[in-house]
Every structure is written in C-alpha cells, then in structure tokens.
Amino acid sequence: AHERTFSMLKPGVLQRRISGEIISRIEKKGFHVTAMKIMRISEELCRRHYSEHEGKPFFPGLIAYMTSGPVIAMVLEGENAIAHLRLLCGATNVDEAAPGTIRGDYASVTRMNIIHASDSVESAEREIKLFFKPEEILEYVDDS
Numbered sequence: 001a002h003e004r005t006f007s008m009l010k011p012g013v014l015q016r017r018i019s020g021e022i023i024s025r026i027e028k029k030g031f032h033v034t035a036m037k038i039m040r041i042s043e044e045l046c047r048r049h050y051s052e053h054e055g056k057p058f059f060p061g062l063i064a065y066m067t068s069g070p071v072i073a074m075v076l077e078g079e080n081a082i083a084h085l086r087l088l089c090g091a092t093n094v095d096e097a098a099p100g101t102i103r104g105d106y107a108s109v110t111r112m113n114i115i116h117a118s119d120s121v122e123s124a125e126r127e128i129k130l131f132f133k134p135e136e137i138l139e140y141v142d143d144s
C-alpha cells in the first residue's frame with residue numbers, strides 16, 4: 001500500500017555533515033520527502049516520541065543524545081514506505097546492522113544509530129502528528 005512514514009536524522013548526522021548523503025540514499029530508494037524540518041527537539045517532545053521506551057536502561061542516554069543538537073524530521077511517502085525504510089535503515093542494534101544499510105554504513109554506536117524510522121502504521125501516524133501540522137505535509141506524489 002501507499003504509505004507515509006516518519007523519519008528523523010539524529011544529532012550526529014548534522015554534526016558530521018552527512019545529512020545530504022543520507023537523504024540522497026532515501027530519495028534514490030524511491031521515497032518522496034513530503035515534509036522536512038531542521039529543529040532542536042525539547043526534552044518533552046523527545047519523551048513523548050520515545051514514550052514506549054520509558055523505563056528501559058538506555059532511556060536517559062537516548063533522551064540526552066536526541067536533545068544534544070539539531071535533528072532533521074521528515075515525512076516520507078512511498079509504496080510500503082514503513083517496511084521499506086526500516087530495511088534501508090538496517091537493524092537498530094549496530095552490531096546487527098548489515099553493510100549496505102544506512103546504520104550498517106554510518107553507525108558504530110547503537111544510541112547514535114543515525115536515523116529513526118517508524119515501526120508501524122500506528123506509530124507513523126502518531127509520530128507524524130507529534131512533529132508536523134497537517135498543512136506542513138505537501139501533496140505532490142503521483143503514483144499513477
């Protein structure tokens with residue numbers, strides 16, 4: 001199905017000045033970027049976005065890292081966008097992220113695994129709403 005997914009390039013990406021490279025890989029795979037913003041996320045937004053991980057041992061480190069610098073938040077569209085983006089990103093755990101995937105190629109620390117990608121239709125809808133107003137998401141994708 002044609003889907004929307006939410007993605008976020010983590011602080012290390014702008015810090016390392018590789019955002020163009022990462023976005024280029026996403027575009028080459030066939031996704032359309034229909035919303036994008038560079039922003040520094042508040043602790044409150046970060047906690048809401050990652051609420052399912054609250055209480056896990058890595059949660060404080062995750063919040064500290066994600067609020068340490070600017071991120072790039074995006075809405076991506078395409079056929080089976082949610083699963084396709086997860087495949088392109090590779091495994092969350094960098095020890096399992098295969099070469100050729102974005103994490104496999106650019107990340108060596110799981111907390112700093114470069115990119116976030118929604119894991120389901122429900123998460124995608126929830127996360128998109130946290131970061132974007134409806135009018136910030138453009139409609140120009142023509143799959144006909």
Ligand code: CMP
Binds near residue numbers: 116
């Ligand atoms: P992400 O896909 O953004 O979703 C949750 C994030 O928590 C994950 O990427 C990692 O950045 C981080 N994370 C998940 N598991 C661990 C872990 N075991 N140790 C440190 N960070 C983790």
